Amino acid sequence: DTEVTQTPKHLVMGMTNKKSLKCEQHMGHRAMYWYKQKAKKPPELMFVYSYEKLSINESVPSRFSPECPNSSLLNLHLHALQPEDSALYLCASSQDHRGQRINSPLHFGNGTRLTVT
Amino acid sequence: GNSVTQMEGPVTLSEEAFLTINCTYTATGYPSLFWYVQYPGEGLQLLLKATKADDKGSNKGFEATYRKETTSFHLEKGSVQVSDSAVYFCALSAMEYGNKLVFGAGTILRVKS
Numbered sequence: 001d002t003e004v005t006q007t008p009k010h011l012v013m014g015m016t017n018k019k020s021l022k023c024e025q026h027m028g029h030r031a032m033y034w035y036k037q038k039a040k041k042p043p044e045l046m047f048v049y050s051y052e053k054l055s056i057n058e059s060v061p062s063r064f065s066p067e068c069p070n071s072s073l074l075n076l077h078l079h080a081l082q083p084e085d086s087a088l089y090l091c092a093s094s095q096d097h098r099g100q101r102i103n104s105p106l107h108f109g110n111g112t113r114l115t116v117t
Numbered sequence: 118g119n120s121v122t123q124m125e126g127p128v129t130l131s132e133e134a135f136l137t138i139n140c141t142y143t144a145t146g147y148p149s150l151f152w153y154v155q156y157p158g159e160g161l162q163l164l165l166k167a168t169k170a171d172d173k174g175s176n177k178g179f180e181a182t183y184r185k186e187t188t189s190f191h192l193e194k195g196s197v198q199v200s201d202s203a204v205y206f207c208a209l210s211a212m213e214y215g216n217k218l219v220f221g222a223g224t225i226l227r228v229k230s
Contacts, residue, residue, distance in 0.1 A: 004160070006160075041223070042222060042223050043220060045217055045218070048217075056217070090160050090161070092160075105151060106163070106218060108160035108162065111159075111160050
C-alpha cells in the first residue's frame with residue numbers, strides 16, 4: 001500500500017470542463033510534487049511545493065494550477081485541457097525539497113489516469 | 118545531452134535468470150543515485166539508492182554499486198521472478214540539476230514462467 005493517496009484513480013474530462021486532482025500524505029513530509037507521465041516514458045516534473053510554498057514550476061501551462069492548502073494536501077486544478085494532456089499524473093512527497101540528497105527519497109502515489117476528450 | 122542513460126528494453130528473461138540493467142550517468146561531483154520500479158498500474162517505488170562512490174544499494178535481491186570511475190550504477194539480480202516484471206528507472210539527484218530527480222528513459226522487464 002502506498003502512503004501517498006491520490007484521488008480519483010481515473011478521470012475523463014472534456015476540454016471545457018474544470019476538475020481537480022487530489023493528493024494526501026500523512027508522513028509529515030514538507031515537500032510535495034506533481035509529475036506527469038506519458039505511456040512508456042519517465043515522469044516529468046511539473047511543480048514542487050516546499051513548506052507549502054510553490055518553489056518550482058517547470059514552465060507548466062496555466063491550464064494546470066497547483067494548490068497546497070496545508071502540509072498534508074496537494075491539489076492540481078485543471079481547466080481547458082487539451083487531448084495531449086491525457087497522461088498519468090503522479091503525486092509524490094519527501095521530507096523536504098533537498099530530500100533526494102539526504103536520506104529521504106520521493107514517495108509516490110499510484111497516480112490519476114487522466115483522459116481528455 | 119542525457120544525464121542518465123539506461124539500456125533499452127524490453128528485456129525478456131525466464132524465471133530464475135540473472136538480470137542486469139545498465140545505467141550510466143553524466144554529472145560532475147558526486148550525485149546521489151537511485152533505482153525506482155513501477156509495477157503495472159502503480160506509481161513509482163524506490164528500489165534502492167547509493168549516495169557516494171563504492172556504496173552498494175540493495176533491496177529485495179536487487180543490487181547496484183555506485184561506480185565513480187565508470188559513472189555507472191547497473192542494476193543486478195541473481196534470480197528473477199515473474200513478479201519482478203515492471204519498468205525500472207535509473208535516476209540521479211545532483212546540485213547541478215537543482216537537486217531535482219533526473220530519470221533515465223526506463224527499461225521494461227518481462228519475466229516468463
